[in-house]
Amino acid sequence: MKLRQKVIFLAITPLILAMCAIAYAVRHQAITLAEQQRATIGQAYLASKEAELKHYVTLASHSIAYLYQSGRKDAAAQEEAKRVLGALSYGDDGYFFIYDLQGNSLMHPRQPELVGQNLWELRDANGNLTIQRLMQRAKNGGGFERYNWIKPSTHQSAPKLGFVILMPEWGWMMGTGIYMDDVDQALDKVDAQQSGNIRSTMLWIAAIAILGALLVAGSGLVLNISELRVADAKLKVLAQRVVESQEEERARLSRDLHDGISQWLVSIKLQIEAGIARLCGNAEQQAKAPATFERAAEQLNKVLGEVRRISHNLRPAILDDLGLAAALDHLVQEFNDSSSAQASFAASPATAGEGLPDMVNTVLFRIAQEALTNIERHANASRIEVSLHGDEGVSGAVELRIADNGGGFDFDGIALHPQRGIGLRNMTERMEAIGGSLHIASTPAGTVVLARLGLQP
Template identity: 70%
Template sequence: MKLRQKVIFLAIAPLIVALCAIAVFVRQQSVTLARQQHATIQQAYLASKQAELQHYVELASHAIAHLTASGRKDPATLEEAKRVLQSLSFGDDGYFFVYDMHGRNLMHPRQPELVGRDLWDMRDQFGVPTIQNLIAVAREGGGLVRYNWVKPSTRKSGPKLGYVVAIKDWGWIMGSGLYLDDVEAALAQVDAQQSRNIDATMLWIMGLAILATLVIATLGLALNISESRVAEAKLKALAQRVVDSQEQERARLSRDLHDGISQWLVSIELQIEAGIIRLQGNAEQQGKALASFERTAGELNDVLGEVRRISHNLRPTLLDDLGLAAALDHLAQEFAQHSGTPVAFSAKGNTDKLPPVVGTVLFRIAQEALTNIERHAGARHIDLSLQAVRGRVTLAIVDDGAGFDPEGVETHPQRGIGLRNMLERLDAIGGTLDIASSDAGTAVRATVELKD
C-alpha cells in the first residue's frame, strides 16, 4: 500500500468507526426513548379510559339505586331495573349489560339475540373465558377487565376495557365497557412517527459520513509526492490537515447530533400537541384538554432539566450508607436549612436492619410529607419521629400548621396526588397510613408490620 493510500486509510477509518459507533448509540437511545414515550402515552390513554368507564358505571348504579335499595326482588322491579339500564347509553358503542352469577345474559341492548342465553363457556378468539372473568371480578368486589368483544358499529371483534360490579341481592353483575381500537390507532401513529424520526437521524449521520469520507479522500488524492523533499513536506502538511479535518468533522458532528436530538425532543412535544386533536369529546372538553396539554408542552423544557436531577436521586444513597434513622435526620436538617422551619427528629428502637424496600418507602413518605407542609401548611414547627417496637416500625410527621380536609383533598381530581402516592407506596408493602388534621395542625403516621 502506497504512502498516500495509507494516509487516506488512516484518516478515514477512525472517522467511519466513530460515526458507526455514534450511529449505533443514537439509534439505541432513540428506540429506548420511543418505547418510553409509547408506554407513557398508552398509560395516559388507559388511565383516562378507566376513569371515564368507572364514572359511567357509578352513574348507572345511581340510576337504579332506588330499586336495589328497596329490598324488592319481584319480576316487576327487576324488569324496571333492566329497562332503566337499557335506556342508558353513551357514544356510538357505549351500553350497559347484565348477567346473572351463572353466566346467563339478562339484558344486552346492542345484541338482543344474547338475552336469555347461557354464556358461561363463551370464549373469545384467543381462548379466554370472557364471561367467567367478568363474573369473577364482580364477585371480588368489582373492577376493571380486559377482554375482546364485538363492536356494534363495525360488527368486528376488538379489544375492550370493561368495568363490572355485583348486585348481590339480585344475583346480578352489571357493567359496561369502552373499546380500545382508537387507543391502538393513536399509538400506531406515534410509533410510525418515531420510526420516521429515527430513520431521518440515521440518514443524516450516513450523509455526514459519506461527505466526510469524500472530503478526506479528495484531499488525499490531491497530494503529490513526486519528490522526496516535496513529498515529506506535503506529507507533514497533509498530516496536519488530516488532524484538523478530523477535529472539524467531529466538532460539526457533535453540533449536528446535538441539534438532531433537540429536534427529536421537539418532535415529542409536537406529538403531545397532536394528541390534543385526537381527543374525543364535546367542544368544552376538547378546549379544556387543549389548554392542559398546551401548558404541559410549555413546561417540557423544565421537565427535561428536571429528569437529569431526578436520575441522580432515584435511590437515596444515605439509606444504603447510614440507614433510615440517619437518612431521616439528615433530611430533617436539610429541610430546616432551606425552608427555615425547625424540624425536631427522634428515633427509638433498632431501625438499622429494616428491609431496604421498607426504608425506601418510609423515606419517600417523609419527603412527601415535608414537601406538603412547606407548600400548604405554613407550620412553625415540625416533629419527625421513627419508632421500631415489637416487629412494627412507625414513622410520624406532626406539624402545627393550618390543617386540611384529608377526605376532600384525597377525592379532589386535581389534588391529593401526594397522599395517593403515600397510600400506594404503603399498600405495596402492606403498610397503613393514618392522617389526622385540624386547625391546630396535622399528624401523618405510616405503620409497617415487619415480617420474616
C-alpha cells in the first residue's frame, strides 16, 4: 500500500468507525425509546380498558340493584336479572356473563349453547383453567383477570381482559371482558412504525457515512495529486541543484588543479630538467644544479600543501579521525589564516557532537563551511562566533550556531529569488534530509545561522 493510500485509509477509517459507533448508539437509543413508548402505550391502553370494564360492571350492577338488593332470591327475580344483563351489550363483542359457584354457565348472550353446561374444568389454549381462575378472582373480592376466549365476531380464540365480581346472595359470579387483540394490533403497528423509523435513520447514517468517506477520499485524491505535482517539481529542482552543485564542485576542483597544481608541476618539471642539464654540463653548471633541485623541492612542498587543502575541502580527514568539534575548530583556524575577519570556536560541553552519525557530522560541517564562505564573500564582518552545543538532557541533540557582526541581508528576498540563495537552500535541504531544522535571522547588526537536530537513541 502506497503512502497516499495509507493516508486516505487512516483518514477514512476513523470516520467510518465513528459513524458505526454513532449508528450503534442511535439504534440502541431508538430501540430503547421504542420499547419504552410501547410499554407506555400498552399501559395507557390497559388502564383505559380496565377503567372501561370497571365502569361497565358498575353500570350492570346498578341496572339489577333493585332486584338484587330487594332481598328476593326466587327464580323470577333471578331470571329478570338475567334478562336485563343479557340485553346489555357494547360494541360487537361486548357482553356480560353469569356463572354459579360450581362453574355452571347461567347466562351467555353471545354463546347461548354454553348455558347449562358445567365449564369448571374448561382450559384455554395455554392449558389454564379459565372458569376456576375467574371464580378465584371473584371470591378474592373481584378484579381483573387475563385469559383466552372465543371471540364472537371472528370465532377465533383471542386474548381477553375480564372483570368479575361475586354476588354471594344469589351464588353468582357476574362479569364482562374486552378482547385485547385490537390492543396488540395497535402495539404491533407502533412497533412497525418504530422499526421503519429506525431503519430510515440507519439508512440516513449510512448514506452520510458513505458520502463523507467519498468526500474524504476525493479530497485526499485531489490533495495527493496536487502534492505529487509539487513534489515532482521540487524533485526536479532538487535534481537540478544537485547537478549544478556537482558541476560547480568539479569546476572549482578543475580550477584548483589547473591554476595551482598543474602550473607548479610544470614549473617543477622544467626545473628538474634544468637541473639534469646542469649536472651534465661543466663544473660551474654542476655547482648550480643543487640550487635548482632545492627550488623544485620547495615547490613540491607547496604542491603537497595544495593537495592537502583540496583534499580537506573535499572531505576533511580530521572529521573522521577526531570528530565534529575538532573539525570545526580546524575549519575556524584555516578561516583565520586566510581571512581578515577573526573567528572563534567554542564547544559546550567539550564532548559536544561525539557519537553522532557520519552523515550528521558531514552536514553540520558543510553548513559551517558554507556559512563561513558566505560571510567572507558578502558579510563584510570583522568578528564571527562559531559554537557547538550538545544537550545532555536529550540523547544526541546538537545545535550549531554561526553568528557574525556583518551588514546582514534580505533573507526573504534572496530565498524567493530563483537564481540566488542556492547555498542557503542547500543548507536548509541538508538539514531537512537528516531530520533537523535551519533558522537564519539577519539584521543590519549581523546574521545568526542556527542548525538544530534532536536525535533519538
